[in-house]
Amino acid sequence: MGVADPKGFRAAGVPAGLKSTGKPDVSLVVNDGPEHHAAAVFTSNRVAAAPVIWSRQVVSDGRADAVLLNSGGANACTGPQGFQNTHASAEKTAELLGISAGDVLVCSTGLIGEQLPMDKIFAGTTDAHARLASGEEASAAAAAGIMTTDTVSKRAGFEGSGYLIGGMAKGAGMLAPALATMLVVITTDAVLEPAQLDAALRAACAVSFDRADADGCMSTNDTVILMASGASGVTPDVEEFTKGLTATCVDLALQLMHDAEGASHEIAVRTFNAASVDDALEVSRAVSRSNLFKTAIFGNDPNWGRVLSATGTTKAAFEPENLNVFMNGVQVCRNGGLGEDRSLVDLSGRNVTVDIDLGAGSEEATIWTNDLTHEYVHENSAYSS
């Protein structure tokens, strides 16, 4: 399932020459209605890219008719000229579709600090407009057009009672809390008001993208968009819709983690018996961001001392002598000290679970992260973004 599967949506993805590889780099997603309701969440980075500043304004009235996306350039830190370029690309899209530029969302991803080649953007937009279509193939093309260092394109969806949710995402590194170099577009043909979309999207993001933390960095361009056409004519049960949207977002978030730059392990850091969900998140995030922990996992070393060391930097409620840590199910730390022999832990597989028992309550939360590998260093030292 993808963005062009729900009724009322068309999409396309075309090569416009922004990438030197000749791969698709401009995507367009159009909502043909009858409704044009939308919601979005954006990076909390204060150095926001021009398209983020533009799109925040566009979606503020709860309406969006189209999203123009490009890879091959982030249009971030590009000053007044960068903002004019975003504006111009929205105008171009609006002109082609016969709509208002004020209803066109824009997303960009790629290198920071360079102006986009607008002739290529314009030509690509025209080309994408000519190829707009519904269904599987168009969904796949649109998802391909937003890839940067992604090795695979990401799509997901949900079939509700008489309506569909379809989504696509890009992002293969720089994943972080509150999003990160991640672009996500989700469409639905359900009948929902903007305020309902907004509430459902925020709830879904809080337990999906916000809990994926590949390297603690936060991008200037992160955007998650949800658009509803109402074309199914079905007004969904809001709880079911939120559940389906959440499942779609979790699916996409896990695909992003799976494809994170240079990772050799996918790690679920779960903190339980916490006094609050916030405490559990703080501990899981601290461990997820410890380069020492992440390199140990890369080395297949069940180094629970680094887990405790990271836990000790937080303000979460716990007593050191009550901490228990399990790695892949083996209790390597008991009551803040030595537990089972660390050699019992097999980290040779790709999936790793770390479970931290704070012994301070009954709440829990999981952060998904990756190990820190030679490939990570290689990709991020060789690839400018």
Place this chain on the structure above:
Amino acid sequence: MGVADPKGFRAAGVPAGLKSTGKPDVSLVVNDGPEHHAAAVFTSNRVAAAPVIWSRQVVSDGRADAVLLNSGGANACTGPQGFQNTHASAEKTAELLGISAGDVLVCSTGLIGEQLPMDKIFAGTTDAHARLASGEEASAAAAAGIMTTDTVSKRAGFEGSGYLIGGMAKGAGMLAPALATMLVVITTDAVLEPAQLDAALRAACAVSFDRADADGCMSTNDTVILMASGASGVTPDVEEFTKGLTATCVDLALQLMHDAEGASHEIAVRTFNAASVDDALEVSRAVSRSNLFKTAIFGNDPNWGRVLSATGTTKAAFEPENLNVFMNGVQVCRNGGLGEDRSLVDLSGRNVTVDIDLGAGSEEATIWTNDLTHEYVHENSAYSS
């Protein structure tokens, strides 16, 4: 200059078999008086090692007669047995010296979560006691005994008006704010009260060790100790003493950064024109901790977009359109957008300066960090700590 150079101090460093390499791993520093004033600062990690818990208590009355240090084992996350072991090693030292165990500080560094082989600790302590001496050679031996992945031992000192300050340090990674797997012992023969030592030490640490941030991780064992024998008979000008102590600490901190695990660049991240020193520190620290920034520097890529991106995650006072960034003196970012051509920046040397102009005030601060390299990943995935 080292810990056994100021009058009234003796030191030793011996191999006790804790390290499989047969290199020195037990060091002893003794203050023969006439005064035995001391102050210390410890890790703020809530999961503190047994020797940290012990030493905090020892120094709380402002007196310390000796410091026993070992590498080859951190004695962290070792439960009640670990604490008993620390206590026993202090008792052993006290017995040899004819002093009270309650005046013996203990420091350990190495792998977390394993009990120390106490027979080797006792034998090593006896051996070190037999070799206690003043002067250059003893200072060097003591500094060698605390090395872990350090490639060189670290010493520094200051010659005041009639008194000396001598110091040693270990730590080659895990450096972080508020200290990290770092052990530092500083001695002086000046006449100073414990409260004066405490104030001077905190002032010195705040602008030295606290501003070195290699990988954002914080150890369970960090300790900085300052002992005064009063043997020079000279009561120093407190301002001069604090200045000399600060210079000694900065010297040691820079030696630690210079030797940080697997680094190929030493980076000074300076934030200026900030509304406050705290703002400047927050920005410099955020940039210093960005893995994307650190890998870019490893790749000799003057990627100022990643500097801005990290800056944007802070709460410091600034407007994005007023930001300027200089890398090795070249203004690569002007008013939040493109500045000079990035190709003008030569990052092939070991030393890199990043200067961030917030345009929001007149305060400044610098954080010292390193790049993130293949060697870092290698050392920290292969070496357990």
